[in-house]
Amino acid sequence: MTPPTPHRRRLWALVSSTVLALATGGLAVAVNTAPAQAASVGAGSYTTTPVGPLPAGCGQLSTNPRQYVTADAPTGAVPTNDWWSSLLFKRTDCAYSEPLHAHPLSYDTFTDGLGFSANSTPAISGTATGVGEFHYPYTQDIRVGVAGLAAPTVKVAGWTDWTVTPYWSDGTRTLRATIGHGLPFAYFQATGGDAVVNANSTPTVWSNSGATIGFTVAGHDYVAYAPSGASWTVSGGRISSTLAGKGYFSVALLPTTAGSTAAERTSLATTYGRYAHAHVTGTRVSYAYDQAASRLTTTYAFTTTPREGTATQTVVSLYPHQWKALTGSTPLTQTYPSARGRMKVLTGVTQFRTAMTYHGVLPELPAVGDGSGADLATLRDQLAAVRGNPMDQRGGDTYWTGKGLGRAARIAEVADLVDDTATRDSALNAIRSTLTDWFTASPGKTAKVFYYDQNWGTLIGYPASYGSDQELNDHHFHYGYFIAAAATLAKFDPQWATDARYGGMVDLLIRDADNYDRNDTRFPYLRDFDIYAGHDWASGHGSFGAGNNQESSSEGMNFANALIQWGQATGDTAVRDAGIFLYTTQAAAIQEYWFDHADENFPAGFGHSTVGMVWGDGGAYATWFSADPEMIQGINLLPVTGGHLYLGYDPAYVRTNYAELVRNNNGQPTVWQDILWQFQALGDAGTALSSLRANPGYTPEEGESRAHTFHWIRNLAALGTVDTTVTANHPLSAVFTRNGARTYVASNITAAPITVRFSDGVTLTVGAGRTATTGAYTWSGGNAAGGVPPTGTPSPTPTTSPTPTPTPTSPSPSPTATPPAGSPTRYLLAGGGLGAAGGAGTTTVAAANGNHDGTPTNAQVFTATGLNLAYAGGQTAFDLFLDAGTAVGNGVQVRLSYDLTGNGSWERVETYRYFATDPVPGYEHYTQAAGLQSSSGALGNLANGTVKVEVWSAIGGSPSTLGLGNQSVVKLPYS
Structure with missing residues (x-):
């Protein structure tokens, strides 16, 4: 029988064994099929009339996303896709929220206040060779509130780059809390009653002196700081204070050290106490790309409001990707456990900085080939085979259109490198016609169109898919393909990419998924990117017990790389530098939290060297759509592009990751072989090439082509592995090492020659529209920039190989399979x-x-x-x-x-x-x-x-x- 068409699923079916199931509490779907009203952007346009389902949630959230926002909250578009989004984008708990995993603390909201969890014991399920997960689920230690508080809902009174301020009111009493990533403190303002800390088990009080009380619950040390002149009263599991009528206090989690004494805890509580009343009221990131040094410097700044005293500094804890790149500060020896590994503590700071090396990206691997020319002939045949259908599109929605655009962009880049202008132009024409169609909103058009929703501050493409409309999921995944293809087209047809033509529509896609301009209030700042956590979140609402989640980190990196390529192609350094910030930061986060390449962050007993999904409270060797090891590991590898060289920063880990795949699969991959071989080639290209040659009948992944796979693996076999010890003063560059010899690569997509200088003193002159390498090779090409834009569509060339059959996400039973009597x-x-x-x-x-x-x-x-x-x-x-x-x-x-x-x-x-x-x-x-x-x-x-x-x-x-x-x-x- 014909196997069913696979659908790559995004945030629909819940696989986590410890995550709460979804409920629908008051979802509303609004559909308007009236003729669309178009708003022009250069030659392009989008519609301002709804043409499909809108973001939906509790009550009237669909049309009023500020339903759960207080009147004094920030104006402009509301954030989505954050660690705290279930507070605002309510879908499952219409009154409060799902657990909010901030680290080192997790929180939950209730009618009477804010719950705290410092759970440091992982819940591990599954097996070391199959689907498995680890979570640090919300396990409440204490609940902090106001005596008698009974708020019917919790709203959001404010937010900054990595903090949020929940707000409770029952008409008589109010509570305002500020919580955030990396903050061991939660800051409170209360009216109408005493401050109350209710412990889930009887607390052990080890210090109670005036306004400060230190106590332990479930093995976790907490300190509550009231204003001067106040005191704390303990009655069973209840700790309370009148706050001396001043209405503010803070509660901190201390780093717990095994065997620490009460005196040591008291000393640390005193250190924290110096900053307890400097309430954090703002957080802000800034970044700078130093092109000459190929360095990204990121500053994480804190604004505080002293409720008493003069201290303006605070206490913060850093994730591994941050403290490993920390510059100018020295952490304390104390650490916090977290779902991301050890967090290191800085005290008395108003900001900290990280410095990371940007290692460069390429539009595509260079064509360095082999002296015989046989492989070049093979590649040319494979390019000719896809010339008539370069997109090979498997669906008409934003995701599958994007996948087709991504495939065509790879084909165009490879064909250009080997001077196959007919295939290149066919691919470029397919990209141009597809993007132009989607970027044009004509009256009555309801498909292949983008709609801007002013209420939500979002641009939604229809047909939508995987919750990209009603849940605002995955915009960076989908739109990254559009932007990357537009960047390829811009190199050959720069007029198409101008603001007067369609460049403005590309910029809108960028701003929707990750608005890089704080002054643009049409979209939230960096919607999909969690600034402090260092990576994207895919769910718009994050309404899961395990917090928000992201599966395909590599598709998130596809978006970041697309910004670099588009910014470079169009001369927009703001977009390029935003892409470098996202790319460099997230590459570090992926190495730590998806790959744990240093074997430091996953809990002992998990048994896997990688996860398919990162959750707010853990990770899972699983996907939303398949239990196959090839797809669990492969979903964080695709699409393979010149912007995915970060996957090869640690060649030894590549080999470890691939070995786990073979172990868990009980053999070599049988699906998504091309994706997995291309990844393997970053650590062992010779073996990957042998596997490719030995399996000519493999089925390409839905967004891949035989031509690109062969080009990638064959050229890595000549280039070797990524060399991260040498950088360049040009963003489109890379260095490879094979048998001790380096190959330097740079791509010039401008109309004039450039000279690229590498950090070891090597220089490389790159002609206009060319990709250049050191060394003598036989393959050549590269005609971008300054070339004549292709006009018309070449006549299709008959495909010499059959159209690949889509690979099912799990084996289909044979029509003739008949179990014996009593069969299981x-x-x-x-x-x-x-x-x-x-x-x-x-x-x-x-x-x-x-x-x-x-x-x-x-x-x-x-x-x-x-x-x-x-x-x-x-x-x-x-x-x-x-x-x-x-x-x-x-x-x-x-x-x-x-x-x-x-x-x-x-x-x-x-x-x-x-x-x-x-x-x-x-x-x-x-x-x-x-x-x-x-x-x-x-x-x-x-x-x-x-x-x-x-x-x-x-x-x-x-x-x-x-x-x-x-x-x-x-x-x-x-x-």
């Missing part, structure tokens, strides 16, 4: 049976029309009886084929029940988290990787036993299709 492999059959594979069919899972999360409602039921099977250990596995068509917001759920003896009593019941389907026609795979929502009882041998499978819609207003017969399958943990 059971297919879902028409009529409600659960047995041997039958003919392909479908059934309809009725719409939920409400919230039935965890409760089977109008379920499709499939049953097997009379089973005699021995329990083999492990867990149930399943693969359900689901398709919601174009419906938005559906979530299908499954429950499996085991009656071990057939007596009518269910000894084991497993309910899995629902699977939120995407609005793209084609089957998706709902598997056990979604994680258990609940379970009861225990499995055992089946003796005349019964197994029941119930499938229903947990949420959504539309029906879904379930594949039957030889499609949806359950694998019982029995022999």
Whole structure:
């Protein structure tokens, strides 16, 4: 049978075994199909009339994103995609928030105040060779509030670059708190009652002197600082203070050192106390790129308001990517544990700085080739094969259009390097026509168009996908492909990229995902980028128990690289430098938090050298869409471009990462082979090239081409590995080392020659529109900048190889597979049976029309009886084929029940988290990787036993299709 088309999922189906399930609390979807009103930007335009679903949440949030913002909060576009977004972008908790993982503390909001968690014990699940996760889940130590406070909602009274100020009011009492990344303090202002600290277990008070009290709860040391003249009263688990009528106080978490004495704790509390009343009221980042030295300097500054005294400094803790690059300061010896590894403490500061080396990017690897010319002929044949369809687009939404644009951009760059102008121009024409279409909003046009929502301050492309409209997910992922392709086009057709033509539309995409201009209030500043954490967040609302999350760090880096390439191509240094800030900072964060390349940050017992997803409270060797090791690891490698050389900064780690893939996969990759070989080539290009040559029939990943994969691996085999010991005074440059010899590379996309100087004294003259290398090689080319823009579309050249078949995200069962009687492999059959594979069919899972999360409602039921099977250990596995068509917001759920003896009593019941389907026609795979929502009882041998499978819609207003017969399958943990 034809395998289903895979859909790369973004923030829909929850895989985390420790993350709270979503609820829909008052979601509203607004759709307007009236003719669109266009706003011009040069020759381009966007619509200001809604053409599809809008951001949705509790109450009237869709049209009023300031519904949960106080009147005195900052004006302008509201932030999204942050660690604290569930406070403002309420979707699951319409009154308060989900846990807010700030580090070193996590917080949660309640009717009576702010909860604190300093959990330092990881919860590890899964296996070291399969899907696995680690989390430091919110585990409350204390709750801080005002006596009698009963606020019906918590609003947001303010925010700065990495802080937020929640606000409580019940009409009589108020509480205002400021919390932030890296802050061991939480700062409070209270009215209407005493300040109260309620401990979840009886606190051990080790110091109580005047306005300061130190106490320990659950092994964590806290200090509460009241104003001078005040005192603290302890009664059981309740600590309170009148605050001497002054209304302000702060609570700090101390670094806990095993075996520390009360005197040592008191001494540290005194040190912190010097800054306890200098409340942090603002945070701000600034950065500078020194091109001559290839250095990025970043300043993290704090504004404080002294509530008493004259101190203006504060106490902060730094993430590993920060303290490893710290300059001009020395941390204390004390550290905090966190989900990102050890955080080091600075006291008495108003700012700190980091200095990082920018190692350069390239539009594409140079074509250095081989002396025989045979490989060049192979590459030319592969380029000719894609000339007629350079985008090979797999879908019409923003993500899949972006993937097609990315593919065409790689083909254009490679073809240009080897002087295949026909293929290059075909790819450029495809990019130009696609971008121009999307960048034009004509009356009545509702597809391939961008809409600006003034309420939310966002630009949404329609058709949207993976929550990019209703949840504001993934804008950097989707738009990064558009911007990168525009940068390639700009090199060859600079007129198209001017502000008078379509350059202004590209700039709007940049500003929407990561607005680099603080003075532009149309969009929030750096929407997707968490300034302090050093990386992007993908979810717009972050409404998960584990906080916000990001899966494909490499697609985030695709966006950062796109800014560098676009800024360089158009001469916009502000955009270029913003890209260098994002790229350099995030490259460091990825090495630490996705790869843990130094083996310092993941908890002992996790067993993996990489994660597929980073969560606010941990990480997961998992994805939203597949449990295959190739995809778990590969999703943080694609797309492979000249901007992804950071993946090769540590060649030894590349080999470690690839070895884990082979181990977990029980062999070499069988899907996404091209992506994984290209990554392997950054650490061992010879072996990668051998694998590529030995597997000519591999199926390309949906955004890749055989031509680009061959070009990348073959040229890395000649170049060697990335050399990070040498830098250049040009942003488009790189150095490689092979057998002790260096190759220096620089790309010049201007219309005049340049000379690039490397830090070891080597200079390289690069002609206009050329990529140059040191050394004598046979491949040549590179005609960007100053060349004649391609006009017209070349006649398609017949493809010499068959169109690749999309790779399914999990194996499809064979139509002829028939399990023996009593087999643990059971297919879902028409009529409600659960047995041997039958003919392909479908059934309809009725719409939920409400919230039935965890409760089977109008379920499709499939049953097997009379089973005699021995329990083999492990867990149930399943693969359900689901398709919601174009419906938005559906979530299908499954429950499996085991009656071990057939007596009518269910000894084991497993309910899995629902699977939120995407609005793209084609089957998706709902598997056990979604994680258990609940379970009861225990499995055992089946003796005349019964197994029941119930499938229903947990949420959504539309029906879904379930594949039957030889499609949806359950694998019982029995022999």
